[in-house]
Amino acid sequence: MKRNFFFLLTGAIVLLLSVNFACSKHNDNTSGGGGGSTSGKDSVLLNIGNNIILPGYQSFAAVTVSLDSAVTDFNASPNSTKLANVQSLFKAAYTAWQLVSGYNTFGPASTISPALAGLNLFPVNATKIDSNIVSNNNNVNAFTNATAKGFPAIDYLLFGAGNNTLFNYTSAPTAANRKQYLAAVSTDIKTGAAAALAGWSASGNNYINTFINGTGNSVSSSLGLLINSMVQDFEISKNDRFGIPLGKQPPGTTLPVLPNEVEAYYSGVSIQLALAELKAVQGIYLGSGVQANNNMGLNNYLVKANAKYNGGLLSDTIRVRLAQSVTDMQKLQDPFSTTILTNTPAANTVYADLQKLVVLFKTDMCSALGVLITFGDNDGD
Amino acid sequence: MFKQFINKIFFSFKGEKHIAPLAVLRIAFGAIMLISTIRFLLKGWVHEFYVVPKFFFPFYGFEWIKPLPALCMYIVFAAMAIAAFFILIGFLYRISITAFFLLFVYIELIDKTYYLNHYYIVSVISFLLMLVPANRYFSVDVMRKPSLKVTQVPSWTINIFKWQLCLIYFLAGLSKLNTDWMIEAMPLKIWLPANGNVPLIGSLMQQTWVAYAFSWFGAVFDLSVCFLLMYKPTRKAAYFLVILFHVFTALLFKIGMFPYIMIFLTAIFFPEEFHLKLIERLRNLFDRKTAGVPEKPVSIYFPPAKRKWLQVLLSIYILLQLFLPFRFLLYPGTLYWTEEGYRFSWRVMLMEKSGTTFFYVTDPQTGRRGEIVNARYLTPFQERMMETQPDMILQYAHYLRDVYIKKGIKSPKVTVESYVTLNGSGSRLFIDSSVDLSTQQESFLPKKWILPFQRKQ
Numbered sequence: 001m002k003r004n005f006f007f008l009l010t011g012a013i014v015l016l017l018s019v020n021f022a023c024s025k026h027n028d029n030t031s032g033g034g035g036g037s038t039s040g041k042d043s044v045l046l047n048i049g050n051n052i053i054l055p056g057y058q059s060f061a062a063v064t065v066s067l068d069s070a071v072t073d074f075n076a077s078p079n080s081t082k083l084a085n086v087q088s089l090f091k092a093a094y095t096a097w098q099l100v101s102g103y104n105t106f107g108p109a110s111t112i113s114p115a116l117a118g119l120n121l122f123p124v125n126a127t128k129i130d131s132n133i134v135s136n137n138n139n140v141n142a143f144t145n146a147t148a149k150g151f152p153a154i155d156y157l158l159f160g161a162g163n164n165t166l167f168n169y170t171s172a173p174t175a176a177n178r179k180q181y182l183a184a185v186s187t188d189i190k191t192g193a194a195a196a197l198a199g200w201s202a203s204g205n206n207y208i209n210t211f212i213n214g215t216g217n218s219v220s221s222s223l224g225l226l227i228n229s230m231v232q233d234f235e236i237s238k239n240d241r242f243g244i245p246l247g248k249q250p251p252g253t254t255l256p257v258l259p260n261e262v263e264a265y266y267s268g269v270s271i272q273l274a275l276a277e278l279k280a281v282q283g284i285y286l287g288s289g290v291q292a293n294n295n296m297g298l299n300n301y302l303v304k305a306n307a308k309y310n311g312g313l314l315s316d317t318i319r320v321r322l323a324q325s326v327t328d329m330q331k332l333q334d335p336f337s338t339t340i341l342t343n344t345p346a347a348n349t350v351y352a353d354l355q356k357l358v359v360l361f362k363t364d365m366c367s368a369l370g371v372l373i374t375f376g377d378n379d380g381d
Numbered sequence: 382m383f384k385q386f387i388n389k390i391f392f393s394f395k396g397e398k399h400i401a402p403l404a405v406l407r408i409a410f411g412a413i414m415l416i417s418t419i420r421f422l423l424k425g426w427v428h429e430f431y432v433v434p435k436f437f438f439p440f441y442g443f444e445w446i447k448p449l450p451a452l453c454m455y456i457v458f459a460a461m462a463i464a465a466f467f468i469l470i471g472f473l474y475r476i477s478i479t480a481f482f483l484l485f486v487y488i489e490l491i492d493k494t495y496y497l498n499h500y501y502i503v504s505v506i507s508f509l510l511m512l513v514p515a516n517r518y519f520s521v522d523v524m525r526k527p528s529l530k531v532t533q534v535p536s537w538t539i540n541i542f543k544w545q546l547c548l549i550y551f552l553a554g555l556s557k558l559n560t561d562w563m564i565e566a567m568p569l570k571i572w573l574p575a576n577g578n579v580p581l582i583g584s585l586m587q588q589t590w591v592a593y594a595f596s597w598f599g600a601v602f603d604l605s606v607c608f609l610l611m612y613k614p615t616r617k618a619a620y621f622l623v624i625l626f627h628v629f630t631a632l633l634f635k636i637g638m639f640p641y642i643m644i645f646l647t648a649i650f651f652p653e654e655f656h657l658k659l660i661e662r663l664r665n666l667f668d669r670k671t672a673g674v675p676e677k678p679v680s681i682y683f684p685p686a687k688r689k690w691l692q693v694l695l696s697i698y699i700l701l702q703l704f705l706p707f708r709f710l711l712y713p714g715t716l717y718w719t720e721e722g723y724r725f726s727w728r729v730m731l732m733e734k735s736g737t738t739f740f741y742v743t744d745p746q747t748g749r750r751g752e753i754v755n756a757r758y759l760t761p762f763q764e765r766m767m768e769t770q771p772d773m774i775l776q777y778a779h780y781l782r783d784v785y786i787k788k789g790i791k792s793p794k795v796t797v798e799s800y801v802t803l804n805g806s807g808s809r810l811f812i813d814s815s816v817d818l819s820t821q822q823e824s825f826l827p828k829k830w831i832l833p834f835q836r837k838q
């Protein structure tokens with residue numbers, strides 16, 4: 001009797017240990033934050049995956065293809081019409097980027113090489129680009145060219161010389177090299193966008209399926225990955241788009257405000273881009289935007305968890321703060337490099353808005369949903 | 382009175398017991414430590430926790446403990462795995478268990494970011510295992526030198542482990558007796574619904590009453606399990622509950638090896654016959670020759686001097702174990718909020734706490750103030766743990782002060798704007814934003830710059 005008991009016990013423990021090891025990757029996929037649906041799938045993940053993320057990558061890939069062919073067309077015979085065309089497609093592509101930059105740290109965007117996040121490291125290193133052009137170095141993915149590629153590079157290449165831009169591509173001695181560099185940067189963006197889309201789409205590596213089925217709230221669940229990525233992107237936005245140009249970073253610099261540190265400094269569409277990014281976050285939160293309009297977003301998890309904030313609902317607090325931030329940001333005019341000087345208080349308001357949102361996302365939302373920010377064991381202390 | 386208590390441990394326990402439970406404990410501990418050390422290596426945590434970070438959060442008084450270069454850290458873990466294996470087979474036991482204890486404690490002292498109650502249990506058990514003759518039976522040591530073999534040991538060598546486990550469970554239970562846990566069912570009310578998609582029990586996890594049931598069951602279990610384990614008629618049922626309870630927590634929460642460690646350790650409550658049978662089975666597997674051979678009882682001899690210092694050492698140890706969990710009473714404020722006296726107290730799974738902290742460095746010369754991007758200096762894990770623990774906030778503030786002194790700023794001021802939410806309270810200010818942390822000293826005194834916790838805001 002005792003012997004049987006002992007066997008049973010050892011058996012149970014061995015079984016449990018093996019289950020634990022076998023499932024150390026998968027048992028993270030066991031839970032769901034509260035967007036239940038009849039199909040057993042999480043309807044919030046379904047909506048965010050199918051109607052927001054995937055279409056986001058589709059339009060990003062499509063517009064970068066258009067941009068690249070416009071670059072080819074422009075390079076073949078540069079003129080002012082074609083320049084205007086390529087410039088406007090650049091702005092469209094840069095805006096489309098903002099709708100997918102929130103998913104940079106997980107899934108295909110992080111596993112493809114080079115990682116997609118490298119497409120928007122600003123401020124651009126203009127000197128480096130110039131010297132690359134002179135030496136005809138078009139290897140944009142070289143380590144040393146990290147800030148001489150992607151959207152900031154095209155921003156400089158197409159807008160950096162103001163009225164002289166066309167001259168640079170026609171009569172300037174380096175025109176041929178410059179065309180090649182522009183083409184290399186644009187192709188690199190197109191390739192990255194296509195690779196990310198292929199990774200996500202059902203006809204490619206089908207990450208969308210992984211995403212939709214990755215229920216639960218652990219770090220490796222889709223919710224955990226999405227929230228972590230989104231929060232990180234949001235913090236980068238707060239720090240790089242507004243913090244650094246506003247001189248919020250620690251002392252050491254002499255200027256109170258650093259206008260040339262803004263995103264899209266040359267094309268002057270900084271606020272337009274920042275707004276697109278903020279609205280993308282709002283879309284994920286409300287479950288709207290791109291092709292989604294059924295309102296199944298992160299918001300739903302909070303409603304279901306009945307999370308409170310200062311006596312009210314956390315879900316409402318975040319919704320209101322997001323809307324307020326959009327309103328405040330819309331008060332800023334492009335080009336930001338000018339308004340940051342002429343209307344610094346409004347820019348500071350936006351910065352404060354974003355800070356509040358970081359707290360709400362990172363602290364209140366994560367806590368209410370039990371989402372962990374990190375891997376590693378945790379016994380809750 | 383304390384002397385009486387100690388005497389009780391040493392003399393009313395004077396009776397001798399068979400050594401089998403101790404040998405089994407040694408084997409179980411060695412095995413689970415071997416597995417968890419390998420698991421730690423395989424998960425890449427040596428690199429992530431001890432190689433990647435630029436800055437570490439040592440414990441107060443142990444600031445001199447520093448991580449070694451990457452290769453040496455791997456060697457430390459490899460040595461720990463080997464030591465665990467030697468403990469398992471009982472080979473060079475004194476050296477192995479001492480090495481294991483020292484290496485393990487060294488690792489734990491490097492950075493409090495990774496502090497877990499289960500690592501504390503491992504430290505404590507390996508400390509106690511250093512003091513007992515767990516290798517004098519069914520071990521390679523005995524095989525090599527048969528004269529080492531004993532069958533009877535003083536009862537305290539086994540009872541001290543029971544006492545330790547009782548303390549752990551009972552205090553874990555005691556700490557659950559508070560409003561958040563019992564009346565609000567927090568934090569289980571947040572954590573359980575997150576398991577909504579688990580097959581079979583998923584929908585249950587969404588129910589509020591389940592959170593209450595789990596909370597109350599957890600508290601009653603922790604408070605009573607040790608008595609049930611000591612009382613013969615309830616022992617088996619209690620051990621079944623131990624397995625059930627820990628398996629449930631393993632499935633629902635990400636707590637690593639903790640449940641298995643507890644399941645293995647609590648087997649010590651079974652009588653010697655149980656352990657003898659277990660050893661007999663193992664003997665059949667590995668050493669058929671000696672299997673079934675009747676043994677004549679041999680008692681271990683503790684020289685009086687050794688007995689004396691063990692008595693002193695264990696007295697100090699027991700006092701410390703009794704004091705640490707209650708030291709929080711010496712501090713004002715809400716324990717979960719200030720976390721003054723929180724660690725080393727067997728408080729497990731009691732808080733859902735999360736924070737965001739903005740650090741500002743001000744140059745007093747120019748008055749210019751800048752916000753720090755924490756990700757530049759800390760790993761996400763460190764950042765997350767730091768943001769809810771005041772002593773870590775202070776350590777990081779001092780680190781930033783030093784970084785900016787190096788950058789040429791004379792006596793930079795470091796202030797924070799810190800928001801924390803505790804058990805669903807909603808985020809609120811945590812630290813007095815006007816206090817210059819660069820001049821605040823770490824000590825065991827209450828930290829006046831922690832704002833009081835207000836549930837309602």
